[in-house]
Amino acid sequence: MSQQRVAVRCPSCSPGAETAHEVLNEGGQATVRCGECSHVHKTTIQEESRVDRRVIVSQEDESTEARIDIPPAEELSTGDEFLVETDEAILTARVTSLELTDGSRADEASAEDVKTLWTRAVGNVAVNLTLHPKDGGHDETRSVKIQVPGDEKFVVGEVQEYGGEEFTVERILVRDDATNYHREGYDHDGDFALAKDCKRVYARDENAQQRAWSGW
Missing domain, CATH: 2.30.30 (SH3 type barrels.)
Structure with a gap:
């Protein structure tokens, strides 16, 4: 906004x-x-009129409904981030779609024309990891989910540790609603994306050998 x-x-x-x-x-x-x-x-600013709008915040497999008051002329667009107060917490939400008063969807609109803001929580997010062993084998490839702050960086070529996992990032797929990215996939050393923008991270599992030893 x-x-x-x-x-x-x-x-x-x-x-x-x-x-x-x-x-x-x-x-x-x-x-x-x-x-x-x-x-x-x-x-002194003259008090301006405001409109009450519904906000749907999705987080993992759950959705929460909230309300916000905003000026009717406020320009809204997908990718906008703002704080919204729900019954459970105050969340940082990113607009993923705007539902207009006529029932259609749009990427940009004035608040007066919007009925519902569809959003995704991006303060703390779950990132999908696909991990494969160092030897390149696919039999032990596994998918896990880790919880990280939304502004945490994933950097291609770097060893990173989260949620008990240690891995070297090899490729990053970014979300459709992510802004400031010029392509979907990043696979060159130094390429990075914020956790809230990651659709999936492909990485080399640095703990695979250690788990194999522990099972002997």
Whole structure:
């Protein structure tokens, strides 16, 4: 979601006419920054109308419903991230789809035209790992799920440890709703993706031999 902007007078560059300002801190006397000269000052902002919208947050195999109040002119789009309060917790959610008031779906729309925001929790996420042994054999290839913070990095070529697993990342598939990625698959050393953007991580199992020994 975009940063809130308001039209107010700037005492530095435009005392006689309103200019666009970015809201830094709301309140009785809001702190704003002029978009023309970057002057920061306090001003009174007229209370604007807001609309109540339904939010569906999916996390693993479960979905939670919540509500948010947003300005009707707020531009929403898939990939936007925001905090939403549910009955269980405050979650960081990413918009995956917008359901409009006419029942259709869209990637971008104004809040006044949106009925439901379909989202995915990205604060803490489950990442799907496909692990294969160092010797390249496929008989012991296994799939596991690990829980990690959404902003954790997976880097191709690096040995990483999570949830009792130690592995070398070889390839990363990113999600369709991930932004700032120019392709789906990453398999060159140094390529990386955030956990919240990973559809699946393919890696070499660094613990396979140790497990084999423990079973003898």
